[in-house]
Structure formats: structure tokens, C-alpha cells
Amino acid sequence: QLQLQESGPGLVKTSETLSLTCSVSGVSISSSGYYWGWIRQPPGRGLEWIGSISYSGSTYYNPSLKSRVMMSLDTSKNHFSLKLSSATAADTAVYYCARLTVAVVPATCDYWGQGTLVTVS
């Protein structure tokens, strides 16, 4: 059964880099047909797509965050990662990782991690 689990520091200092990892079990992240994504949710607010990475390592980022975001795959550990630089209080949120299915393009988040709260202070 597919499972995703986020991990990383729960507290990040202002101006530093927020780093999270999503460990995947039940499927290889290098399997064609899937992308892997990050979505965040500030406390009491809605969901925001951060970006996605394909099974081959191609990346796609939210234009509003593009200058600060980097995503990568580690196929040897079957996990993918998020780095968000120059963090501010506005980046405080629950961060979710998710699998995206590809019909013709990656458009559906069918499996989600449980989420991890990151506070920037």
C-alpha cells in the first residue's frame, strides 16, 4: 500500500532555508506515470501548490515561489525533498507531500502524506 511521510524540522529561523523530505513506500518514485508534489496550508487557511517533480527529475514550481524553491529526488532512498530559502513567517504552514497521477499531464493528487507543521520564527 502506498504511503507518504513528511519529515524535517518543525521550527525554522527567519531567513534560513526550510528543508523537508517525503519518504515514499509502496511504489518507486522513479516509476513513469507519476509526479511528486508539495502543497502547503497556512494555519486556518487554504491549500497552496508549491511545486512538482517528475519521475525523471524535471521540476515545476509555483511562479510566486519559484525564486526560493528547489525540489529533488533521491531514488536510492525512494524519497523526494523540498527546500524553501529565505523563509519568513508567511511560510509557516502545514506542508503536505503528495503523489500526482499523470493522465496526459500531472493534474491529480491521489495520495497525500499526513502533513507536517513548520513554524518560521
Next chain:
Amino acid sequence: QSALTQPASVSGSPGQSITISCTGSSSDIGSYNLVSWYQQHPGKAPKLMIYEVSKRPSGVSDRFSGSRSGSTASLTISGLQAEDETDYYCCSYAGNSILVFGGGTKLTVL
């Protein structure tokens, strides 16, 4: 890209039907049959309820249905139940492997 527009709240009585709208633009909903809907209970991860406008994943009740007209997508829940009371989010493909979410709608079952 701008967030999709959803009503902040909708309500209905048990057994009734409700519809949640999701308005985008010609750059997202209006151009692609790639709208998905997510249900999120407090403190939990979102759950996929509808994908590609109107398809239901295995295990999702057929009381949930989706549609699209122009740049507006809709989620309809029929036979409203108390357990349906929670938050719902729409999401659309916006080209170039970019996704955009709606602001969310809180459903209250009266």
C-alpha cells in the same frame, strides 16, 4: 496564476443536495478537463473525491459528483449526511505542469 474562487461557506439539511462552485479562467478550468476536488476534515490530510471533472476514485460514494461549464466547475453532494460537514477544495491544471487550488468552502450540515 490566481487562486480559484469558491464560496466561503455553503449549508444544507440532511438528505438535501448542495453544490459548491469553483470559478477560474480561460487559463485553467476553461482550458482543461482537469479539475479535482478534495475533502479535508480538521487536522487531516485532504482526500481526493473527484478527478478529471467528474470521475470518482474507487471507494468514494456516488453521492459525490462533479461537472464543468466554461470556466466554472461544480461539486454536488446529494443525500447530505452529517459526516459530509467539513472543508472542500477544488484544484485545476493551469498549463506547464502547474496546479492552482481554490480558497476552500466550509460545508455545514444543518
